[in-house]
Amino acid sequence: MARHAPALLAASAVTALASSAGAYPQYQKWIQQNSGRTVSCAMCHENPDGPEGVKAGQLGSLDAEARKRLDRARNAFEPGARVDSPILNEFGDHIISTIGKKRFVALKEHPELLPPLLDGSDLDGDGISDGQELRDGTHPLDPQHGDPRRLLKVNLLRYRFHLGMLAAATILGLYGIRHLLHWFALQVRGALSAGDGRSSTSAKTS
Amino acid sequence: MSPEDTSIGRAVRFLSDRFPVDKLSFAALVGKKEVPVHKMSWAYYLGGLVLFFFGIQLTTGLLLLFYYQPSVSDAHASVDYLTHDVAGGALIRNLHAWSCSAMILTLLVHLLTTFAMKGFAKPREVTWLSGVALLIITFAFGFTGYLLPWHQIAVNATKIGLQSIEQVGQYLPGALATLPTRLREAIQGEPSVGQATLSRFFAIHVVVLPLFTMAVLGLHLLSVQIHGMSQGVDRPADKTERFFPFFVLKDLSLWGVVFFILATIALCVPFESFFSFPLFEPYDPLGSTPDGIKPEWYFYFVYYPLEMLPFWLVNLVMAGAVFVLAAAPRIFRGTGRQTLRTLAAGAAAYLIVMTLFGHRIYAMVKGGH
Numbered sequence: 001m002a003r004h005a006p007a008l009l010a011a012s013a014v015t016a017l018a019s020s021a022g023a024y025p026q027y028q029k030w031i032q033q034n035s036g037r038t039v040s041c042a043m044c045h046e047n048p049d050g051p052e053g054v055k056a057g058q059l060g061s062l063d064a065e066a067r068k069r070l071d072r073a074r075n076a077f078e079p080g081a082r083v084d085s086p087i088l089n090e091f092g093d094h095i096i097s098t099i100g101k102k103r104f105v106a107l108k109e110h111p112e113l114l115p116p117l118l119d120g121s122d123l124d125g126d127g128i129s130d131g132q133e134l135r136d137g138t139h140p141l142d143p144q145h146g147d148p149r150r151l152l153k154v155n156l157l158r159y160r161f162h163l164g165m166l167a168a169a170t171i172l173g174l175y176g177i178r179h180l181l182h183w184f185a186l187q188v189r190g191a192l193s194a195g196d197g198r199s200s201t202s203a204k205t206s
Numbered sequence: 207m208s209p210e211d212t213s214i215g216r217a218v219r220f221l222s223d224r225f226p227v228d229k230l231s232f233a234a235l236v237g238k239k240e241v242p243v244h245k246m247s248w249a250y251y252l253g254g255l256v257l258f259f260f261g262i263q264l265t266t267g268l269l270l271l272f273y274y275q276p277s278v279s280d281a282h283a284s285v286d287y288l289t290h291d292v293a294g295g296a297l298i299r300n301l302h303a304w305s306c307s308a309m310i311l312t313l314l315v316h317l318l319t320t321f322a323m324k325g326f327a328k329p330r331e332v333t334w335l336s337g338v339a340l341l342i343i344t345f346a347f348g349f350t351g352y353l354l355p356w357h358q359i360a361v362n363a364t365k366i367g368l369q370s371i372e373q374v375g376q377y378l379p380g381a382l383a384t385l386p387t388r389l390r391e392a393i394q395g396e397p398s399v400g401q402a403t404l405s406r407f408f409a410i411h412v413v414v415l416p417l418f419t420m421a422v423l424g425l426h427l428l429s430v431q432i433h434g435m436s437q438g439v440d441r442p443a444d445k446t447e448r449f450f451p452f453f454v455l456k457d458l459s460l461w462g463v464v465f466f467i468l469a470t471i472a473l474c475v476p477f478e479s480f481f482s483f484p485l486f487e488p489y490d491p492l493g494s495t496p497d498g499i500k501p502e503w504y505f506y507f508v509y510y511p512l513e514m515l516p517f518w519l520v521n522l523v524m525a526g527a528v529f530v531l532a533a534a535p536r537i538f539r540g541t542g543r544q545t546l547r548t549l550a551a552g553a554a555a556y557l558i559v560m561t562l563f564g565h566r567i568y569a570m571v572k573g574g575h
Contacts, residue, residue, distance in 0.1 A: 037483075038482035040484035146479055151475055156474055166466055
């Protein structure tokens with residue numbers, strides 16, 4: 001019996017963790033209602049199907065070392081602790097690290113209070129804060145994913161030099177073509193007046 | 207019976223009318239070509255615009271090929287790497303996605319305006335038919351390209367599309383009933399959508415369809431150059447302008463402006479940002495299917511009716527529409543442009559309503575997704 005004790009302990013720990021792992025659906029529900037977008041567990045967890053199961057990033061797949069990391073993450077009750085949970089992604093770790101596990105659990109009845117606490121960070125560097133990405137239901141770790149209007153606003157500013165150069169190239173190209181057209185029109189007009197006999201009305205239309 | 211009255215003679219006459227040898231010179235095809243100038247002249251630029259978007263598709267597609275791995279284990283990861291780690295990768299991918307949509311939108315407008323302007327009338331039947339063929343090829347490009355990133359929406363939407371092909375069989379008589387199933391198996395390559403499907407879609411998307419496009423596009427452009435732009439309006443235009451250099455240079459100006467707009471959008475608004483992110487998670491055959499699996503927007507005109515109406519009815523209407531498009535030069539031979547404009551406006555209204563409001567209509571009819 002004693003030989004099997006560690007395995008039994010581990011199994012019971014996994015079961016206990018699994019039962020509490022899906023205990024915060026309030027956040028997902030609120031984000032979906034608020035944003036109108038479908039949101040999966042992949043927003044905060046390693047596995048898109050959530051922490052329960054035996055696939056990579058789920059509780060059933062954790063080895064002893066990963067379980068230690070999980071325990072440390074679960075004990076990060078106060079803000080500021082370094083969190084490196086094997087079932088959470090970088091954003092999940094960031095939430096616990098920023099506000100602490102205690103407050104995160106306390107806020108589950110008022111999920112709308114969570115985003116303002118994360119407005120100071122932007123993990124994917126897309127110019128939209130993590131709190132805003134939560135409100136919008138977009139992925140806080142993917143710089144290619146965000147509210148289209150916000151991304152447009154942010155990126156217009158961010159790429160203003162590139163866009164300015166592109167605009168300048170386009171304007172210069174158009175200027176050149178306009179003058180080329182004018183030159184061709186003059187050529188045609190000259191040919192017509194010289195009695196070339198062409199029936200084209202190109203000069204007229206140009 | 208003279209030799210010209212035989213079917214071979216008629217075919218020869220048909221071809222010589224459509225491809226007159228005396229017009230197959232640079233001077234005739236380009237130098238002397240005139241473009242009518244009237245209130246609908248803007249529509250003459252649409253074909254060139256489609257060609258421009260196709261050029262962008264080709265260029266960006268070739269660049270994407272440098273990184274893309276067509277295997278179920280690596281496809282998603284290679285697209286992810288290309289998007290997030292390769293310098294300029296996201297821009298190239300967004301250019302590819304946005305120009306695809308822009309190309310299909312422009313192509314549809316081009317088709318409707320050409321129809322409204324009676325651009326299919328003799329001797330431009332070949333131009334029209336090759337254009338319809340290019341439309342179908344473009345939709346095939348969209349369908350096959352959708353699967354390649356191997357994410358949730360790609361695989362699940364492709365499954366639905368392939369199932370729809372098989373469903374057609376139950377409405378076909380006798381031996382024909384098995385044809386759609388065999389077609390689906392041939393495309394799919396294995397019992398479920400998997401590696402064989404991805405390999406086939408990849409081959410079709412990057413080799414087969416581009417070759418077809420080159421051939422049909424060549425025929426289309428040659429035909430356009432031989433016969434010139436159609437009159438377009440009932441009263442012949444008072445003014446014309448030379449195709450070269452005037453029309454070509456104006457075309458180039460338009461391309462420049464459009465490229466600026468396209469590049470701005472591709473740089474600032476990632477195409478995938480309009481969708482929920484779980485749709486772009488790697489496809490997991492054992493995982494849950496996220497909500498919101500739908501085909502690309504340019505298939506909404508057939509997708510939403512399929513969701514709301516009997517399958518056979520929608521397929522019958524769509525088959526009828528394809529037949530009408532293909533046979534337009536004969537069916538509408540004597541129809542006036544006013545009637546054609548009304549028909550084109552009706553078709554445009556249907557496409558716009560189904561594309562923009564299809565999901566709302568579906569929600570009203572079925573009570574939501």
